[in-house]
Amino acid sequence: MRAKQFFGITVLDKKVREVGRIEDVEIDTDNGNVTTLIISLNKGLFSNDSIEVDFDAISTIGDYILLNTEIAEEEVEEEKPEKVTVEVDDE
Template identity: 75%
Template sequence: MHAKQFFGITVLDKNVKAVGKVEDIDIDTETGDVTSLIISLNKGLFSNDAIEVEFENIDTIGDYILLDTEIVKEEEVEEEDEEPEKVTVEVEEE
C-alpha cells in the first residue's frame, strides 16, 4: 500500500465504531516505516480535533483501518457522567 492511499480512509475502533479519517501519517525517515497515523475525529462540520494513533494499535488495514483500542470522544464521556433522567410510568389496571 502506498502512503497516499492511507489518506481519507475511515478509522474504526475495536467496537467497530467510526471515529474519524486518516489525515496524516508519521514516517520514520531512517527506516521508512510508518510509526503512527493522525486521525481527524468525527466531531462536527468545523471541528479540527485530531489524535495520533501508534502503528502498533492498528489491528487491520483494508477498506477501513480497524484499531485494537476504544476511542472515547469527550462528549460521550460528559454524557456518561450525567445522571440519567428519572421517568415515572403510570400503568392503568384493567
C-alpha cells in the same frame, strides 16, 4: 499499499465505532516505517480536532482501518452547537 492510499480512510475502534479519517501519517526517516497515524475526528463540520495513534494499534487495514484499541467516546462525540436566543423587537 502506498502512503497516499491511507489518506481519507475511515478508522474504526475495536468496538467498531467510527472514529474519523486518516489525515496524515508520521514516518521514521531512519527506516522508512510508518510510526503514527493522525486521525481527524468526527466532531462536526468546522472541527479540526485530531488524535495520534501508534501504527501498532492497527488490527486490520482494508476498506477501513480497524484499531485494536478503544477510543474514548468523549474524544469522538460530535460537538453540540450552543443554543442562541434571539430577541426581536416588534416596533
